[in-house]
Amino acid sequence: xxxxxxxxxxxxxxxxxxxxxxAAAAGFEVAVxxxxxxxxxxxLAAIRADxxxxxxxxxxxxxxxDRALARLAPAPDLEAAAAxxxxxxxxxxxxxxxxxxxxxxxxxxxPVHAVLATNTSSQSVGTIAAATSRPQRVVGMHFFNxxxxxxxxxxxxxxxxxxxxxxxxxxxxxALGKETIVVRDVPGFATSRLGVALGLEAMRMLEQGVASAExxxxxxxxxxxxxxxxxxxxxxxxxxxxLAIAEHLWAELASEVFRPPEILRRKVAEGRLGKxxxxxxxxx
Numbered sequence: 001x002x003x004x005x006x007x008x009x010x011x012x013x014x015x016x017x018x019x020x021x022x023a024a025a026a027g028f029e030v031a032v033x034x035x036x037x038x039x040x041x042x043x044l045a046a047i048r049a050d051x052x053x054x055x056x057x058x059x060x061x062x063x064x065x066d067r068a069l070a071r072l073a074p075a076p077d078l079e080a081a082a083a084x085x086x087x088x089x090x091x092x093x094x095x096x097x098x099x100x101x102x103x104x105x106x107x108x109x110x111p112v113h114a115v116l117a118t119n120t121s122s123q124s125v126g127t128i129a130a131a132t133s134r135p136q137r138v139v140g141m142h143f144f145n146x147x148x149x150x151x152x153x154x155x156x157x158x159x160x161x162x163x164x165x166x167x168x169x170x171x172x173x174x175a176l177g178k179e180t181i182v183v184r185d186v187p188g189f190a191t192s193r194l195g196v197a198l199g200l201e202a203m204r205m206l207e208q209g210v211a212s213a214e215x216x217x218x219x220x221x222x223x224x225x226x227x228x229x230x231x232x233x234x235x236x237x238x239x240x241x242x243l244a245i246a247e248h249l250w251a252e253l254a255s256e257v258f259r260p261p262e263i264l265r266r267k268v269a270e271g272r273l274g275k276x277x278x279x280x281x282x283x284x
Contacts, residue, residue: 002086002087002114002164002165002168003086004028004087004115005028005029006030006031006084006085006086006087007020007028007029007030007085007086007088008030008033008075008084008085008087008088009023009030009031009032009033009089009091010033010034010088010089010090010092011091011092011119012032012034012040012044013034013091013093014145015091015119015147016032016034016043016091016119017032017044017046017047018050018143018145018146018147018148019143019147020047020072021047021050021051021068022148022177022178023089023176024068024069024072026175026177027175029071029073030073031073031081031084031085032044032072032073032074032075033075033081037074040075040076041074044074047068047069047072050146050148052065054148078106078109079105079109082109082110083109083110083111085111085114086114086115087114087115087168088110088114088115088117089117090102090103090116090117090119090120091143094120094121094123094241094245096123096124096128099118099120099123099128100128100131103116103118103128103131103132103138104131104132107133107134112134114137115137115165115168116129116134116138116139117138117139117140117141117169118138118141119140119141119143120140120142121142121189121192122187122188122189122192122245122248122249123248124158124185125139125140126159126160126185129158129161135158135160136161136162137165138158138160139155139161139166139168140158140185140189141153141156141169141172141173142154142156142191144191145237151178152180153173153176154180154181154189154191155169155173155181155182156185156189166182187248187252187253188245188248188249188252192245195230195233196242196246196249196258197257198220198230199233199234200246200257200258200259200260200261200264201257202220202230202231202234203231203234203261203263204261206263207261207263213229213231213232213281213282216230216231217229217231217232231281234274234281235274235275235281235282236274238273238274238275239268239272239280239281240268240273242264243260246258246259246264247260267280267281
């Protein structure tokens with residue numbers, strides 16, 4: 001099992017800065033990369049804000065905040081950051097072509113011992129790994145939003161992922177204070193497949209007038225103790241993100257369960273993508 005001290009996170013958006021946050025808080029030295037220095041600065045500012053909220057609520061000690069922030073460094077040069085890393089975690093948008101390009105670049109720069117992890121929620125880990133010369137060192141580490149609060153990391157074992165790589169990913173998950181599950185590299189893994197199926201059925205129920213969005217969500221929060229209903233969760237994730245995953249699963253699994261409902265397609269076409277645009281299934 002590889003010893004991990006230095007981590008590079010590729011992508012400083014919602015998931016990337018969350019991963020960088022928990023890694024720095026856990027004691028790792030963390031380099032944060034994105035396509036521009038502005039994006040990196042925005043991600044680092046978001047981490048600082050989350051830590052400040054933790055201090056205000058008594059969840060984070062001021063010295064813990066300061067130590068975590070001191071372990072974070074901007075990394076405008078991806079190859080230079082990867083060259084000094086034991087673990088590189090990719091958290092860029094869910095485009096297979098983009099992820100493959102990122103993995104080609106980090107493969108060419110990272111040390112031979114480094115583990116290369118993807119935070120993909122639905123793309124094939126094996127296909128991403130095929131863009132590298134070391135598929136045995138590639139693994140899926142699927143985090144959940146908000147990363148610093150959600151307790152799960154889904155570890156995805158690709159067809160070529162070595163046992164040592166899997167053990168390293170599990171150990172890192174434990175070091176981050178997360179619970180882990182291990183799944184095979186199949187479309188949607190476990191979490192996206194189940195979560196999207198529930199969300200799409202809730203949308204079909206809304207289309208059919210079974211109940212309002214609020215009451216469909218209340219059925220799951222009060223009847224099944226889900227912390228959040230599937231339609232509100234879709235608004236937080238982004239309707240465009242949910243649509244892309246649904247289309248991918250529909251194509252890969254050939255199951256009507258994953259055929260995107262017309263209401264989802266229509267809202268995305270109209271730009272009603274959820275909380276980030278102010279309206280989805282709810283108004284924000």
